[in-house]
Amino acid sequence: MTTHGVVDTPAFMPVGTQGSVKGISPRELRELNAQIVLGNTYHLFVRPGLDVIKHFGGLHRFMNWDGPILTDSGGYQIFSLAKLRKITEDGVEFQNHIDGARAFISPEIAMEIQAALGSDIAMALDECVPYPCEYDYAAQSAEMTTRWAKRCKAVASAVLSGESSTRSPHGSDALRTAHTTTRQLLFGIVQGATFEDLRKQSAQAIVDLDFDGYAIGGVSVGEPEQEMMRGVESAEPFLPRDKPRYAMGLGTPPQLLEMIARGMDMFDCVLPTRLARNGTAFTARGTLNLKNAEFALDKRPIEENCSCDVCREFSRGYIRHLIKAEEILGLRLITLHNLHFYLNLMRQARSEIERGTFDQFRRMFVAEYKPRDAMTVE
Amino acid sequence: MTTHGVVDTPAFMPVGTQGSVKGISPRELRELNAQIVLGNTYHLFVRPGLDVIKHFGGLHRFMNWDGPILTDSGGYQIFSLAKLRKITEDGVEFQNHIDGARAFISPEIAMEIQAALGSDIAMALDECVPYPCEYDYAAQSAEMTTRWAKRCKAVASAVLSGESSTRSPHGSDALRTAHTTTRQLLFGIVQGATFEDLRKQSAQAIVDLDFDGYAIGGVSVGEPEQEMMRGVESAEPFLPRDKPRYAMGLGTPPQLLEMIARGMDMFDCVLPTRLARNGTAFTARGTLNLKNAEFALDKRPIEENCSCDVCREFSRGYIRHLIKAEEILGLRLITLHNLHFYLNLMRQARSEIERGTFDQFRRMFVAEYKPRDAMTVE
Numbered sequence: 001m002t003t004h005g006v007v008d009t010p011a012f013m014p015v016g017t018q019g020s021v022k023g024i025s026p027r028e029l030r031e032l033n034a035q036i037v038l039g040n041t042y043h044l045f046v047r048p049g050l051d052v053i054k055h056f057g058g059l060h061r062f063m064n065w066d067g068p069i070l071t072d073s074g075g076y077q078i079f080s081l082a083k084l085r086k087i088t089e090d091g092v093e094f095q096n097h098i099d100g101a102r103a104f105i106s107p108e109i110a111m112e113i114q115a116a117l118g119s120d121i122a123m124a125l126d127e128c129v130p131y132p133c134e135y136d137y138a139a140q141s142a143e144m145t146t147r148w149a150k151r152c153k154a155v156a157s158a159v160l161s162g163e164s165s166t167r168s169p170h171g172s173d174a175l176r177t178a179h180t181t182t183r184q185l186l187f188g189i190v191q192g193a194t195f196e197d198l199r200k201q202s203a204q205a206i207v208d209l210d211f212d213g214y215a216i217g218g219v220s221v222g223e224p225e226q227e228m229m230r231g232v233e234s235a236e237p238f239l240p241r242d243k244p245r246y247a248m249g250l251g252t253p254p255q256l257l258e259m260i261a262r263g264m265d266m267f268d269c270v271l272p273t274r275l276a277r278n279g280t281a282f283t284a285r286g287t288l289n290l291k292n293a294e295f296a297l298d299k300r301p302i303e304e305n306c307s308c309d310v311c312r313e314f315s316r317g318y319i320r321h322l323i324k325a326e327e328i329l330g331l332r333l334i335t336l337h338n339l340h341f342y343l344n345l346m347r348q349a350r351s352e353i354e355r356g357t358f359d360q361f362r363r364m365f366v367a368e369y370k371p372r373d374a375m376t377v378e
Numbered sequence: 379m380t381t382h383g384v385v386d387t388p389a390f391m392p393v394g395t396q397g398s399v400k401g402i403s404p405r406e407l408r409e410l411n412a413q414i415v416l417g418n419t420y421h422l423f424v425r426p427g428l429d430v431i432k433h434f435g436g437l438h439r440f441m442n443w444d445g446p447i448l449t450d451s452g453g454y455q456i457f458s459l460a461k462l463r464k465i466t467e468d469g470v471e472f473q474n475h476i477d478g479a480r481a482f483i484s485p486e487i488a489m490e491i492q493a494a495l496g497s498d499i500a501m502a503l504d505e506c507v508p509y510p511c512e513y514d515y516a517a518q519s520a521e522m523t524t525r526w527a528k529r530c531k532a533v534a535s536a537v538l539s540g541e542s543s544t545r546s547p548h549g550s551d552a553l554r555t556a557h558t559t560t561r562q563l564l565f566g567i568v569q570g571a572t573f574e575d576l577r578k579q580s581a582q583a584i585v586d587l588d589f590d591g592y593a594i595g596g597v598s599v600g601e602p603e604q605e606m607m608r609g610v611e612s613a614e615p616f617l618p619r620d621k622p623r624y625a626m627g628l629g630t631p632p633q634l635l636e637m638i639a640r641g642m643d644m645f646d647c648v649l650p651t652r653l654a655r656n657g658t659a660f661t662a663r664g665t666l667n668l669k670n671a672e673f674a675l676d677k678r679p680i681e682e683n684c685s686c687d688v689c690r691e692f693s694r695g696y697i698r699h700l701i702k703a704e705e706i707l708g709l710r711l712i713t714l715h716n717l718h719f720y721l722n723l724m725r726q727a728r729s730e731i732e733r734g735t736f737d738q739f740r741r742m743f744v745a746e747y748k749p750r751d752a753m754t755v756e
Contacts, residue, residue: 018699018700018703018705019696019700019703019705020700020703020705020706020707022705022706022707023706023707024707025707025711026691027687047699047702047703048674048695048699048702048703052675052699055675055677055695056677056693056696062693062695062696062699063696064692064696296426296430297430297433299433299434309405313404313442315434317426317430317433317440318434318441318442321396321397321426321430321440322396322397322398324425324426325396325397325398325421325425325426327396327397327398327400328398328401328709328710329398329401329402329403330398331706332401332403332706333403
């Protein structure tokens with residue numbers, strides 16, 4: 001339950017990096033029954049910038065999406081996109097990837113930015129270490145992430161109790177507004193790289209801080225799938241059962257079901273939107289690369305028996321033509337289908353869980369699903 | 379009246395070059411109340427190719443558009459896009475601009491292709507001469523265009539009377555199908571470059587052949603606006619009043635109104651879709667380049683009092699952000715607004731004509747409209 005509505009779990013969050021789920025309008029998101037979208041704090045901070053979004057009254061109004069929004073803390077993108085990073089206990093200094101302007105983000109500033117964005121769920125600032133990562137660095141980093149989480153929590157608590165102690169370097173009072181007129185939830189993030197004991201320690205320390213929900217970060221950063229599963233499994237037992245659990249940046253359809261089996265509730269992933277722009281569509285039998293010549297005369301929809309508008313109206317052959325001819329409608333149609341596929345998979349999972357048949361459903365789905373094209377989650 | 383529905387005139391036809399109005403879905407076209415779209419024969423002939431479109435049962439089914447479609451003859455694109463053209467009395471040999479494959483189009487083949495596409499209105503094959511053009515070449519070319527028009531008409535008449543004499547080099551019987559199960563209209567095209575006497579002679583000769591409608595081609599090919607107006611004015615008196623008159627490839631909003639004042643009924647133009655992709659929106663006061671910094675904090679819609687969905691839901695500031703961030707949604711939103719603007723201008727024109735107040739409306743509109751950015755029609 002968020003300020004802008006209820007989110008049924010397990011839930012998939014389409015990624016709206018720059019204030020738009022790529023290729024898709026808010027109306028289409030509503031028609032897809034998306035219940036929540038993700039916004040990337042780093043991208044929005046860099047462009048159009050906080051002043052612009054505050055001027056428009058927050059991200060919901062800016063992008064005309066009145067459902068729930070989760071914003072990440074910006075940490076992941078600072079560590080994957082920005083240049084000349086300098087990490088200290090205080091925070092991260094970096095140059096953004098658009099115009100190279102210098103900026104500094106601390107746990108307090110990350111909270112302030114997300115308050116200005118007005119998201120329903122904010123994420124604590126974390127350091128997301130790359131794969132592979134040395135044990136010692138991973139340990140120190142996870143401990144710092146815990147200290148950062150504590151500072152984020154302190155900001156949220158101070159605002160809630162009406163005694164904001166943060167002096168905003170951006171001169172904003174948006175922080176207080178977001179927390180008093182709406183109830184912005186705050187999730188902590190478990191780190192610890194691929195090391196079981198670090199994952200456990202991180203989970204315990206983060207849970208001790210008592211957040212509204214818990215995310216597992218630093219997964220799906222290039223490690224083998226088994227390591228990813230183990231990373232989640234190592235942390236999961238220490239996360240309370242009555243709070244949402246969010247596996248960040250995941251994943252393929254089978255991975256989502258495996259994660260649900262391991263107790264995860266929320267997911268975000270660029271695969272359905274990013275692969276669509278490359279002509280790749282998801283089906284229960286695996287992915288189809290619609291650029292392939294085999295589809296040129298194919299009158300079938302992307303997926304037979306699919307209930308999405310695209311599959312009701314358009315053939316593989318037509319969509320292939322659009323992709324080959326670089327017509328924008330092609331990637332739009334595949335994006336719509338792919339998002340429907342992910343959102344529908346979550347609906348199916350919820351219904352199977354309710355009926356107590358989820359394990360059977362998961363096993364059958366995973367056995368049927370054959371990834372035909374190499375896929376990587378970036 | 380066409381096989382797929384009625385078209386009210388004056389009418390604007392959104393351009394669906396490659397089987398898609400760029401960025402827009404057929405559903406959106408219906409919601410915009412577009413009554414007819416244009417398909418480019420040359421582009422579709424090159425990619426996906428006739429075999430593909432025939433396999434799908436024609437262009438309507440291929441692109442899932444059940445309203446009227448007008449196809450051009452391919453001539454204009456052969457003369458503007460293709461390479462190594464060789465024009466003879468028989469037809470045009472060329473290499474396409476995609477993979478350089480050689481092809482040959484004659485008046486008979488142009489008719490056959492359009493029959494296979496299954497358009498509601500086909501255009502006779504013409505030679506569109508560039509601007510500027512020598513008198514002698516323009517005269518010879520216009521005469522050849524008339525002879526080509528006669529051959530196109532002969533094909534249509536032969537098919538209508540059930541005695542198709544064309545042997546299809548593509549092995550297709552689509553020609554007969556299109557003319558017997560549906561009534562494909564055929565328009566002739568007036569040429570004559572910028573020369574009044576040639577325009578007059580061309581118009582008279584083409585009208586003598588008795589087509590279902592008449593187009594004025596070879597305008598808006600780079601000539602000054604006055605020359606363009608004169609080209610239309612020179613031909614117009616010789617076109618019958620009871621047949622549709624189509625000014626090809628036009629134009630800016632004021633140009634369309636001026637053309638309506640000069641008796642033109644149908645228009646097609648890439649401006650609303652092409653300029654949208656560059657961030658330019660049409661308003662009654664002229665164009666806005668939404669990339670400009672002045673719009674960053676602008677909460678107003680593209681056009682105040684505009685009834686389109688985009689203006690009801692999105693601000694200039696948000697759309698500017700999308701365009702700057704190269705988000706596809708940005709060009710989609712501007713395209714939707716621009717098409718609404720053009721289609722609505724035609725609706726207004728129809729209503730003013732009915733009320734007998736069109737001239738006043740046109741004068742006021744043209745006086746208010748200030749093009750703020752350089753615009754060229756390609």
